[in-house]
Amino acid sequence: MKRVPVAISILLIFSIIAALGIFYAKTTCNTMSQYALDAQESCERNDQASAAQTINRMSAYFESRHPVLSLYAHHDELESLDTNLVVAAEQVRVGNLTLAAATLSEIHFMANHIYERELPSFHNLF
Amino acid sequence: MLVVFFRALFLYFFITLGVRLMGKRQLGELQPAEFVIAILISNIASLPIEDTSIPMIIGIIPIFVLVACEVIVSGISLKSRRFRSIISGRPVVVIHDGVIDQKNLRTLRFSVDDLLASLRQQNVFDVSTVWYAIVETTGKVSVIQKYGESPVTSKELNLTGENETPPTLVVSDGKFIEETSKETALIQSQAKEFLKRKHLTVRDVFLMTGTKDGTFTIVKKTKKGKSS
Numbered sequence: 001m002k003r004v005p006v007a008i009s010i011l012l013i014f015s016i017i018a019a020l021g022i023f024y025a026k027t028t029c030n031t032m033s034q035y036a037l038d039a040q041e042s043c044e045r046n047d048q049a050s051a052a053q054t055i056n057r058m059s060a061y062f063e064s065r066h067p068v069l070s071l072y073a074h075h076d077e078l079e080s081l082d083t084n085l086v087v088a089a090e091q092v093r094v095g096n097l098t099l100a101a102a103t104l105s106e107i108h109f110m111a112n113h114i115y116e117r118e119l120p121s122f123h124n125l126f
Numbered sequence: 127m128l129v130v131f132f133r134a135l136f137l138y139f140f141i142t143l144g145v146r147l148m149g150k151r152q153l154g155e156l157q158p159a160e161f162v163i164a165i166l167i168s169n170i171a172s173l174p175i176e177d178t179s180i181p182m183i184i185g186i187i188p189i190f191v192l193v194a195c196e197v198i199v200s201g202i203s204l205k206s207r208r209f210r211s212i213i214s215g216r217p218v219v220v221i222h223d224g225v226i227d228q229k230n231l232r233t234l235r236f237s238v239d240d241l242l243a244s245l246r247q248q249n250v251f252d253v254s255t256v257w258y259a260i261v262e263t264t265g266k267v268s269v270i271q272k273y274g275e276s277p278v279t280s281k282e283l284n285l286t287g288e289n290e291t292p293p294t295l296v297v298s299d300g301k302f303i304e305e306t307s308k309e310t311a312l313i314q315s316q317a318k319e320f321l322k323r324k325h326l327t328v329r330d331v332f333l334m335t336g337t338k339d340g341t342f343t344i345v346k347k348t349k350k351g352k353s354s
Contacts (some may be wrong), residue, residue: 003148003149003197003201004197004198005196006147006197007193007195007197007198007201008198009196010190010191010193010194011191011195011198013185014190014191016127017183017186017187049157069180070181071182071183072181072183073181074179074180074181074262075178075179075180075181076179090307
């Protein structure tokens with residue numbers, strides 16, 4: 001009968017880990033979205049330096065969150081987001097701010113998607 | 127490729143842990159729910175191995191959640207008969223006094239061929255000799271034959287005797303088995319004396335079993351793997 005308390009503990013631990021994962025994904029998503037919106041605004045104002053700085057900060061932030069996020073999110077999605085960050089940085093560097101704004105919009109969408117995929121919503125469950 | 131290799135190793139470890147957590151009951155006769163769990167675990171375990179973009183935790187968590195649910199359900203089944211009958215069903219009598227209960231057979235979707243095959247596996251070839259045949263919750267058929275049809279027991283012949291304790295494993299693959307009780311310690315010390323008399327060392331022995339009365343069976347090691 002000791003197995004039953006162990007089993008209940010396992011269920012509790014994993015539900016806590018999953019809940020923490022959702023919280024982690026949410027904070028990451030919110031920060032990334034804010035960065036993406038700020039960089040987008042900079043691109044629309046044609047402020048290349050500000051956009052580049054914001055994207056660099058966003059990349060560094062995502063890099064720091066990557067190890068834990070990779071435990072929860074599909075690696076393909078994280079790699080795709082990584083790729084888009086590199087593309088956006090390069091587009092800003094060469095001065096193509098219109099395209100960079102579009103890429104940043106995509107980054108904003110993907111960051112939200114990673115979070116929404118973790119939520120136990122009707123859409124995800126079924 | 128190394129990623130796949132390590133993932134397979136980790137998952138093997140976690141699956142073994144999970145199966146151990148479920149206990150020996152899982153390794154024996156399977157109830158329907160246990161059978162489902164076993165299949166699910168094997169399918170889920172293969173996902174992170176086949177697709178390295180999936181986080182390992184997506185393989186590990188479902189396995190342990192299923193194992194935990196199975197353990198909890200088993201625990202509740204132990205305490206509640208009603209719950210047990212909902213999860214596992216109840217044994218059903220399909221033959222009584224040589225007569226097949228066709229209604230119960232239809233309810234179980236158990237064909238006559240299935241029934242006869244199960245009887246034959248228990249060396250029963252004539253349905254009329256069966257007193258009771260019961261389909262257990264695992265699907266296995268238990269049979270008790272009529273008086274006079276089943277093999278004779280020593281009690282019926284008024285023979286007397288003693289209950290025999292099964293031989294204890296003393297040596298396995300050249301090493302003494304760890305002593306677990308006073309009885310095994312006694313048998314082990316007798317075994318050492320026996321080996322001395324036979325001019326053997328423990329390393330020469332592949333398998334050795336013994337009883338309290340000093341009867342030992344030895345299988346010696348050979349170089350080519352054939353035992354003597």
